[in-house]
Amino acid sequence: MEFLESVTITPFVQIAADFPVFFGEVVFNGLLTGVLYSLVALGFVLIFKASGVFNFAQGAMVLFAALTLVGLIELGLPVWLGFIITVGAMVALAYLVELLVLRHLINQPDIILFMSTIGLTFFLEGFGETLWGSNVKKLDIGVPDVPLDIAGMLVNSFDLIAALACALLVAGLAFFFQYTPTGRALRAVADDHQAALAVGIPLKKIWIIVWSVAGIVALVAGIVWGAKSGVQFSLSLIALKALPVLILGGFTSVPGAIVGGLIIGVGEKIAEVYWGPAVGGAIENWFAYVLALAFLFVRPQGLFGERIIERV
């Protein structure tokens, strides 16, 4: 244990003590990435809770939404109109996914549904790039990006605004789930499909709604990410990082997705800064996955997930 602690914890405490400003910047940087992971993970959780489908295509939806928005803006549309049309496209996508895919796979094993969303991933990536091309695009939504000095740390105003927007979105979603009739129905479906059907909740409509909401969450993630580092194919790969986030946070927990995202975001940035140079760098690529893997051994159901009792 002592050895573990000397490798895993002590160095960070040391860095934090010796270079508080640098450490603070790294943490803040990680937090913003973490917020983005959280957003993607949130999309996963929404769909998983309501339909039991593990939607591998969430990352592709982020890319698709961002591509569509950029494409529309490049066509000369104002940002707000492009945004509305993109939202419309994501709702249409949700409708089509239900109509063409999910409806035909009811009662299939989870793993089949999962693989169908891998198919959906490829379809969306191919479709988006066929439609809008595959070159890296700059997304400018007119949010100021100037460095601010907060308690000695250099922080981008864009990052701050983005983090704020994400927080608002999460709060809005929480309100939607907790206090609206649709939200109640969603939670009912999440608990028990059969029972929800029996009390007259239209399952298909619910599925379209969650996929739409997940699509809009994807759009927000795509905007923030795209504005930061350009809209490109790698968005879809970065979004895969949401998977370890889910393992950390639990597949069914909204707070889990958020906390998990922040932990992974900050964790991999710190790991890169501290361990990266020692082993050749770029450990960000895999750190999140290995961290999640290690975590699985300790708590397979995640931080906030429900413990599974197996029955026969």
Next chain:
Amino acid sequence: MNQAAPADTDADPAASGPILNLNRISLAFGGVTVLDDVSFDIREGEIRAIIGPNGAGKSSMLNVINGFYHPDDGTITYKGETRARMRPDQAARQGIARTFQNIALFRGMSTLDNIMTGRNTMMRRNFLWQALYLGPARREELEHRAHVERVIEFLEIEAIRRVPVGRLPYGLQKRVELGRALAAEPDLLLLDEPMAGMNAEEKEDMCRFVLDVNDEFGTTIALIEHDMGVVMDISDRVVVLDYGRLIADGSPDEVRGNEEVINAYLGVVHD
């Protein structure tokens, strides 16, 4: 199914010793008591019924016996050996086989393959031999295949040998599941509601199989069943659970007359 060693088919089960002894078993899940200080035994060669209303802890009892659940308290003595914490596969190796309340067959596999899995604890060849499918591994496959064919014949399911079990009707699936358990040549066979959801004819068939297994091979059977007619007909002794407690234990006639059983289990006496 071991023809080489026919059991004492006519011996009075009451006279033989217990194969399994459950002593003061308690089990709880997150504060909910499932089994509360339950003790009873199962004698070699008998048919032992476990009955009780829904949620009485019957299936949990079977899960405890074959190591799927670990009791919080109490001891289990099987074949004279008091067992430490064990895994289900170890129980299977010691001769405990079972069927399930909700059929637990391997749906993607054929009837034949399903029943072959029942022989898994008796097959020895490692995967390198199997990769070559030569000599010992091939011989082993064929030997066990021959044995499984006897089970198939016994249960009269020759016609569905190659059919994936997922496509079979419910009654046949139950029969295949019994076949898988029998293929293991168990000393103790646990049947969890083998006749649930069956029509009268299928029930009769199943009763016949259960009695035949017990008679011909001397297999000890513990069964959970809701059909009182069946229980009273085929079992040697009956134990009654209610809310995780044992409320009666004795011959079918004794249990039938027990006041507490009538109150707790049957509710109101209709006469």
Next chain:
Amino acid sequence: MLYRETGQFKTSYAADQAIFPIFQDRIFLFALIAFAYLAVPLLASEYMLQAVLIPMMIFSIAALGLNILTGYAGQLSLGTGAFMAMGAYSAYKLTTGFPELNIIVVFVLSGVAAALVGIVFGLPSLRIKGFYLAVATLAAQFFLVWMFNRVPWWYNYHSSGTITAPPREFAGIMLTGPTATAETRYLLVLSFCIVGGLIAKNLVRSRIGRHWMAIRDMDIAAEIIGIRLLPNKLLAFAISSFYCGVAGALLLFSYLGSAETEAFDIFVSFDVLFMIIIGGLGSILGAYLGAAFIWLLPIFLTNAPQLVGLSMPVDLQKHLEVMIFGSLIIVFLIFEPAGLARLWQIGKEKLRRWPFPY
């Protein structure tokens, strides 16, 4: 009318357990193998061998491996590319470190190396299943590829970071390297492909194969009837990774010649997964059919527009291809989850009954 099993009575369980119980099937298979060994090297063009058949067969070996793990044992893996990389880099290190070591032995040993790594990354399958496990195998994918990229020892400290298959001979015949002919490389890959398929078939029709399928279909019940989950799952990981490792080594030595880690990235993992979904999960034949389909489809798409007189920009073609792959996966999962292998079987049934539909 030639395809009939009338009059072929099975009188022993051995005959009934045979891989191809129907006489005509056996004839067909032997004819096919003879054709592949004798006629194809003479008839096929160098392009056909080098760009179509060799990679197709190499990927079918990887697909066999993944199908054992995912199709039979039910453990979803997105780390196929990484296990292939393990095989390729191990083979490279082995044969550059011990040049006198027989190249066939090198291939087998690199499969063993991949198997060991497979076991390590299979350990989480004790605690998790389904898509949770998929995430764990992603860890293998990203970690291993990163390692081969960043640890110079693996590529013998070459400044370019690439590994190149050195020339190696066996019994006086050049099998690998630039001087090996397409024909010898084809025959080498073909042999691995056939032996691999036979061994896989033997495994899945034996006890171990039943254990895997039992775990796939219902792990709890499997455990209760005495099947130990961990050793069986790990064995599936090991054998699957062995196949992937050999495929990776062959990919480097017999197809690419030299490679960097990009040749084994996550898209390779997806490609192999698509092969087994479209070919047929839990089917040996499916691994071959799927590999052929996924490898041939892009070639077809490249050439089809020209055949009808259209020209299509390369990137558009690439995007369409990805789109078509995605749609096909969904279509197959909905309409024929058992894949091409099942369609083949249905076709055979029809043929048996022809010309009477019932």
